[in-house]
Amino acid sequence: MNSIILTTLNAKYTHSAIGLRYLYANLRELKSVTAIQEYIITDHINEVAEKILFSKPALVGVGVYIWNVCESYTLINVIKKVAPETIIVLGGPEVSHFPFRVDFSLADFIIQGEGENSFYSLCKTLFDKKPPDKKIIKSEYPDLKKIELPYDFYTDEDVLNRVIYVEASRGCPFTCEFCLSSIDKIVREFDVDLILSGLSKLWDRGVRKFKFIDRTFNLDTKISNRILDFFLQKEPAYFIHFEVIPEHFPDSLKERIKQFPPASIQLEIGIQTLNPKTAKNIKRKLNFEKTKQNLQFLDKETNAHLHVDLIIGLPGDRIEDFAGNLNVLTALSNAEIQLGILKKLSGTAIGRHDDEYGMVYSDLPPYEILQNNVIPFALMQEMKRFARFWDLVYNSGNFNKTVRLLWEGEDVFKGFYSFSQWVYSQTETTWKISLSRLAELLFKYLTEVNNKDKAVVANVIVEDLLITQGRKIPAFLKKNVSVVQEVKKENIRKINSRQIKHSEK
């Protein structure tokens, strides 16, 4: 019997691939011969291939994303070597735009764009022995009000252990040149009643952690308000995540966000740059005054956990510009600030700046910038380490009070930059640094390099560490600590522990 395996390699076990579930949901009568198999990028590829091929599928559909391009390449290679008769169909953002950076010539078919309808049609024609004459199939945008939703196909294991992804719309009306979503300019919405019914079923099955993947959740306030109302009627604890644009928070939306309990709602707010010249250059809309007002409102008047994004390496953006952005954002709010490195994604328009700004990118995923005409390679490397240490120390919420000692009396960027350089000189790595080692490094830097009082620093670090129940005071701190800290009795709840820690400043 013809059979289909839909597969992908997720970045982490806790992630779930909504794309595979959409394809499955829309396979009509072919659902009965199809199975979803998800793996993670750290799995041994030969074993993944062995499991996929166990049922001798006629066709394997592989979801290719920026985090799994190389592993997908290897997987296809192994499958084609040991079972060359297997039809391989690729889909996903990494194969939806030219040029392909990885050689996918072993694939039999590649679907570009949203594949809910085209994957079904392709499977039908292949099983009917009438294969298309083209290897690359360009999908039409499906009508989102007509396609089947994927939510019933999250398994009980997903509900128990994984983040559940949901969406109310696709596309973005804005034109930021580095972003894949800028290609899909027309925002298309799902039927909100069907979305709410899908959410309701998931809630009844026990899902309490929902991540909306809409690029601009707050664009259509009528829909966002209905979705927020759904959650406001529910009993906490739960955790919902939305990506929002910073300029658009009408009063009705503000009123609703104010009602959410602490750490139950997370807003990811794309700032990217606050430099008007850079923003204009990359065609990113920037209304600084509105952004500032809304960030301050969210920070001061709501319990929302804020996660803002800044990008390092945009054309013409100097380190001084980035430093200014970071200083302004840390002054405006207590948001977690994700520092991303500019990537050159196929299909985007960012490449038009290559010559003028000396933009040099890696050819390998994730295609990050290596240098440009204002940030040479060595400095870019330092900034990548800065971003990583920032995540470990500032964003993790593990050192909320201690981290602020790094820039007492000077600006945030300078203070953290010196620390970042010093930490790297001690560790020569940015990976596998345990929490106690990080605490030790902070203590050493603050007391030996910044000459701060040992007891003061030790007390602050211990206060930070004991936010989480069960942590022990490391030996090197015990002998310096002067205040006996009370260990927090309340357990950090698993579904939003990072957000709770980060909010305790």
Ligand code: SF4
């Ligand atoms: S960065 Fe955000 S606002 Fe800009 S195009 Fe992408 S999704 Fe839209």
